[in-house]
Amino acid sequence: MAPSPALTKVRKRKRSQHDKLDSSFDIPEAPSQRLIETEWWHDLVQRLSPSLKDLGTPGQDIDYFRSFFRVSRTTFDYICSLVRQDLVSRPPSGLINIEGRLLTVEKQVAIALRRLGSGDPQVSVGEQVGVGQSTVSQVTWRFVESMEERGKHHLKWPDAEELDTIKARFEQLGMPGCCGAIDITHMVMTLPAVESSADWYDREKNYSMALQVVVDPSLRFRDILTGWPGGMNELQLIRNCAFFRLCEGRQRLQGPPKQLSEGRQIREYIVGDLGYPLLPWLLTPYQEKDLAGAATNNFNRKQAAAVSIAETALARLKGTWRILHRVMWRPDKHKLPRIVLVCCLLHNIIIDQGNDVLPGVVLPDHHDKSYRQQICQYVDPQGQAMRDTLAGYMQEHK
Known part of the structure; x- marks a missing residue:
């Protein structure tokens, strides 16, 4: 079930990014309180709904802007500052709107955000914003290419102080020493008959691509893996990611151990659901057959609360950037991992900018609603011993 050479090339480049997590970046400063160019916005409002052209109250205008583009005006401005140099210096050919005017950077960013946020077909997005389908395609891809490079500092493993x-926040949830929650979701797609294969055919009889994330208590993505076929299970996915290699190589989750009572201690770890293997640095719940009293049941309750953070983050990601939630019609499987990465970057930027998500944006149901819980039987003895130690401590201090 080997991925295609092109996907392997994409993943190699992503691994090199993981290897440079500690590198410094030139981070553009968020723009001052300047107003973004407004002409295109008012034209767009009138095209979508003439009754909204005289929006007068700030709340109405701001909420309409955020519901349409998924970000606040301040965050929109910041995103423009990230990609401006690329969109100005290397614009795709033929970037004009139906009035024959050259598209500004703001209009290009608006087109890309609308395409990613709504998940609507390119033709529909073009009709909404007054450009052709080919322009939507070109603009969105140029935006993805630029954000992939310019926004990568928004997705990194935390330093010692952040950890x-x-x-401390996970300990408030009852999970001392925890550094994150891991989960996966699937982007469902239709494939032409010539591309259909068992590799992409998952357990729920969909063609899909997987996304694995490690999330902190602020719902921020700290590590992602994508590009692999949805037919792979959690054990296969985690064994093929840089995060696994870093943890197994003692380059990650190797901070000072948490000192418990009576000389006991636990190392840093993350939590995951039953689909993942039980490892010394990845603690999963007790299976039903292993529940043996108050301590194990208490552990499962607290562990589930921590894992739910990752579930919430993925529901927010796919609710905000609906291109990941809708069934994709014959996507380019070589470009899709990069689109997923940029949606994750935008997810983190919204958090870093202090924006709230508008009501109704987050998916009301599970991010992988049609996917049943899988159970991994792999148990590492050291992981089992650490889980038992932690469960006993948590029961004593609940």
């Missing part, structure tokens, strides 16, 4: 804060 202390993260562990």
Whole structure:
């Protein structure tokens, strides 16, 4: 079930990004309180709904803007500042709207955000914003290419100080020493007959691509893996990611151990559901057959609350950037991992900018609603011993 050479090439480049997580970046400063160019916005409002052209109250205008583009005006401005140099210096050919005017950077970003946020077909997005289908395609891809490079500093593993804060917040949930929650979701797609294969055919009889995330208590993505076929289970996915290699190589989750009572201690770890293997640095719930009293049941309750953070983050991601939630019609499987990455970057940018999500945006149901819970039988003895130690401590201090 080997991925295609092109996908392997994409993943190799992503691994090199993982290897440079500690590198410094030139981070553009968020723009001052300047107003974004408004002409295109008012033209767009009138095209979508003439009754909205005289929006007068700030709340109405702001909420309409956020519901349409998924970000606040301030965050929109910041995103424009990230990609401006690329969109100005290397614009795709023929970027004009139906009035014959050259598209501004703001209009290009608006087109891309609308395409990613709504998941509507390119033709529909073009009709909404007054450009052709080919322009929507070109603009969105140029935006993805630029954001992939310019926004990558928004997705990184936390430093020691940040980890202390993260562990403190997980400890408030009853999981001392925890550094994150891991989960996967699927992007469902239709494939032409010539591309259909068992690799992409998952357990729920869909063609899909998987996304695995590690999430902190703020719902921020700290590590992602994508590009692999949805037919792979959690054990296969985690064994093929840089995060696994870093943890197994003692380059990650190797901070000072948490000192418990009576000389006991636990190392740093993350939590995952029953689909994942039980490892010394990845603690999963007790299976039903292993529940043996108050301590194990208490552990499962607290562990489930921590895992739900990742579930909430993925529901927010797919609710905000609906291109990941809708069934994709014959996507380019070589470009899709990069689109997924940029949606994850935008998800983190919204959090970093302090924006709330509008009501109704987050998916009301599970992010993988039609996917049944899988159970991995792999148990590492050291992971089992650590889970038992932690469960006993949690029961004593609940």
